[in-house]
Amino acid sequence: MKTAKSLEMNAILDNSIELARASLTAEQRTDGHYCYELEADATIPAEYVLLEHYLDRIDDGLQAKIGVYLRRIQGDYETCQGGWPLFHGGKMDLSCSVKAYFALKALGDSPQAPHMVRARKAILAAGGAERSNVFTRFQMALFGAVPWEACPVIPIEAVLMPDWFPFTMRKVSYWSRTVMVPLMFLASRKPLARNPRNIRIDELFRTNPAEVKDWIRGPYKSAWGPVFKVLDDVLRVAEPFFPKGSRAKAEAKARDWIIERLNGEDGLGAIYPAMANATMMFDYLGDKDNFDIAWGSVRKLLVVKEDEAYCQPCLSPVWDTALAGHALAEAGEAQAVAEACDWLIPRQELNVVGDWADNTPGTRPGGWAFQYNNPHYPDVDDTAVAAMLLHRAGDPKYAEAISRAREWIIGMQSTNGAWGAFDINNDRQYLNHIPFADHGALLDPPTEDVSARCISFLAQLGYTEDRPAIERGIAYLRETQKPDGSWFGRWGTNYIYGTWSVLCALNVAGVAHNDPMMIKATAWLLAKQREDGGWGEDNESYGDAPPGEFHGHAAESLPSQTAWALLGLMAAGMTDHEAVKRGIGYLQAVQGEDGSWKEAPYNAVGFPRVFYLKYHGYPRFFPLLALSRYKQLLASNDRVVKYGF
Structure with missing residues (x-):
């Protein structure tokens, strides 16, 4: 039986979600897409x-x-x-x-x-x-x-x-x-x-x-x-x-x-x-x-x-639209999700065989780019997130788009079982040592966060024949887990982002919540929670500090990173943990009067140690996704996250 206090807390949660849902829906453009400043x-x-x-x-x-x-x-x-x-x-x-x-x-x-x-x-x-x-x-x-x-x-x-x-x-x-x-x-x-x-x-x-x-001198790498x-x-x-x-x-x-x-x-x-x-x-x-x-x-x-x-360095409409769509889907906003999906469909690249095909001949195109148009350079990460949204929307008219995305994602898996962002097997590390490459980012090697998203997508679809590809990806993630339990985040700041991404993938792929790598990862997240209930990490974690010194620590908690940590913990079966409750409380406490969230620090990376990014949309959709998922899980009997994102 629910107490008066629990009913009050549920009402507060519902109000936070409704305000955020209304705010995000109002920012959707007339043709169904989202594009925030980058x-x-x-x-x-x-x-x-x-x-x-x-x-x-x-x-x-x-x-x-x-x-x-x-x-x-x-x-x-x-x-x-x-x-x-x-x-x-x-x-x-x-x-x-x-x-x-x-x-x-x-x-x-x-x-x-x-x-x-x-x-x-x-x-x-x-x-x-x-x-x-x-x-x-x-x-x-x-x-x-x-x-x-x-x-x-x-x-x-x-x-x-x-x-x-x-x-x-x-x-x-x-x-x-x-x-x-x-x-x-x-x-x-x-x-x-x-x-x-x-x-x-x-x-x-x-x-x-x-x-x-x-002009060209050491120290050499x-x-x-x-x-x-x-x-x-x-x-x-x-x-x-x-x-x-x-x-x-x-x-x-x-x-x-x-x-x-x-x-x-x-x-x-x-x-x-x-x-x-x-x-x-x-x-x-x-x-x-x-x-x-x-x-x-x-x-x-x-x-x-x-x-x-x-x-701006570029525009991010496909990424923003797919991420906003997941948040709105979790919040039950069916119409806005349908409009976002309909906008995404014609932007899937089905015809141009881009540079990515050099190392995977015979693979048909089927990906989405990060930007409005970039047909030669679709993005594996965007493709997985967009296709997961189409799949959870459940409309049969999206079946062909999902199928082509699945085909392309499988074709882009590198020989080590992982995925890079734009290319396959793009990992000739000696090239990062030529004088031109003093930024150390000449290549696009497979990474933990992109691999996690691809595993999430394939596992969410649930095809038996995809299981070998999924298992190879899981083996890569098992190998790359840091000793402290975290995973590196190549495209988002940083270990919180990577760890959240991997936990979501492991969960939907059926890895047991008591698996040692899940236990280590959740223990790491719990240890990094701040006094205010939130999580925060700045881009110094990409620097030269000893391992662990900056992992999960910043001058302040951030709404987007708090949401990532919460989503990771919930994916690992910890919805009822006190840390999750405190994190939800933090998000409610810092929510703006307009229903959205704001953050000054940067929350992503272009090239570690060289070029960093601030996605203005992140504090708008990730907290809504976390709050809505928390509500859905509290109302369920099994507390199981069914989606890969």
């Missing part, structure tokens, strides 16, 4: 400012608004020494700070302004602009701020290399491919920015760029580093003597490759760096038609508000 650090907005100066297409009003944004996110002196961090509350990053300073100076900020003085001191104290990363040095070379010798040699002839060659475009990740091909063209021709206001950043160098002798440094030295001497015929052939192939994948208003690879590089390439070639397409795709990424503006 924010990175100062790098992309700064690069956009510099792109306008490179092209001499300066929009002073827009640049002024971007300046407001860049000044606002400049780090404080205590944690960032006046530079810019890679994520909210993070430490100063040299390369990000160089680009932000360069952009602010370009849009008119005086070097003597207090914020510029602070930034300059921080940059010089960190070694000066000459010690910035490869992509920053390429940016500076395009403006003549450093000689091209500052950049690693990446001969465009690489696009001609056969499969047996150690380095080809087919051996690196999709994002590396789309960024590098137009960049190699630019490096081949070495154009110079128009830079109509003649903006220079000489004051950011501790050594005159003309006198720097060691492995014994491969010195080997590739010698190879770079050799190529630097040899490149001027490469046959002109092969260079012309390579440039033509690169141009044709880019045009084939230009992707209209959604852009090359649908990511900013590739789109910007393509824009500069077509500008150099005088190809107005393709320039207009590329430039338009870049402009589509802008977020322009009344008082400030910034440029």
Whole structure:
């Protein structure tokens, strides 16, 4: 018999869910989809400012608004020494700070302004602009701020290399491919920015760029580093003597490759760096038609508000729509879910055989991209989440889409039993040690979180013939569990994200809740709960700290990460645990009056230790999913989570 207190608590829970459901439903667009802001650090907005100066297409009003944004996110002196961090509350990053300073100076900020003085001191104290990363040095070379010798040699002839060659475009990740091909063209021709206001950043160098002798140096990540440094030295001497015929052939192939994948208003690879590089390439070639397409795709990424503006790294409508759909389905919002599913269906790629097919010939396309359109580069993670939503919606008209997604997911399983995000078996680790790859993210190897999502999808479908693929995936997850019980999160911050993803997969795949890896994982989550009942982890957990030091700890609890932890615990059969009750209480306590949640810290990652992301939609749909699932499980007899997400 329910007590008055339990009835009151149920009423409070119902009210929280209803407010969140109404808020999320109201944000659905008229055609059924969702798309929230996707924010990175100062790098992309700064690069956009510099792109306008490179092209001499300066929009002073827009640049002024971007300046407001860049000044606002400049780090404080205590944690960032006046530079810019890679994520909210993070430490100063040299390369990000160089680009932000360069952009602010370009849009008119005086070097003597207090914020510029602070930034300059921080940059010089960190070694000066000459010690910035490869992509920053390429940016500076395009403006003549450093000689091209500052950049690693990446001969465009690489696009001609056969499969047996150690380095080809087919051996690196999709994002590396789309960024590098137009960049190699630019490096081949070495154009110079128009830079109509003649903006220079000489004051950011501790050594005159003309006198720097060691642009590429250690510490190296492995014994491969010195080997590739010698190879770079050799190529630097040899490149001027490469046959002109092969260079012309390579440039033509690169141009044709880019045009084939230009992707209209959604852009090359649908990511900013590739789109910007393509824009500069077509500008150099005088190809107005393709320039207009590329430039338009870049402009589509802008977020322009009344008082400030910034440029997003890409758009996330498929991901946002699928995630919002799961939250709404859990909350019982059938109509909104149907509209979301109907929007997703025509965006499934069924015809274009993309780059992913190089290592899985015969597999038919059937995936979804992350963005509105990106047919050559569907995303395994998006595909699994979108197809799980279609499956739980239960409409027979989605059967063919689900079947094609299943076929593609199975075809994309790597030989180690796991899944990468965009490619299969993309794990030639020696390539992460070439001088160009100082970011350490040239590849797309299989990861725990993406593998968990694929297992969840296949297990949710329940086909007996898929069991071998599922078991191989589970074996991979068993091998990759950390000693403390957590799993790494490649695409979300970080161990909370990875652990939640895996627990959901193990549960729906039928792994017993008393399995040792489930017990270790839930014990880890319970140990990381904070005093306020929530969970929080910042992106320092991707850094150099000893294992465990940052796992699950941040300056504050976050609604999205609390929801992940709760979903993981509930998937592991712990709905009635006091920790789950406290976590639900935290979500209710921090819910906004409009029914949604907000969080300032970043909650995801593009490239660990290099590029981080803040999904503005995460605190909107994950807490609703957790609250609604909690309500459904309390009302059930078996407390069993039946879905893989």
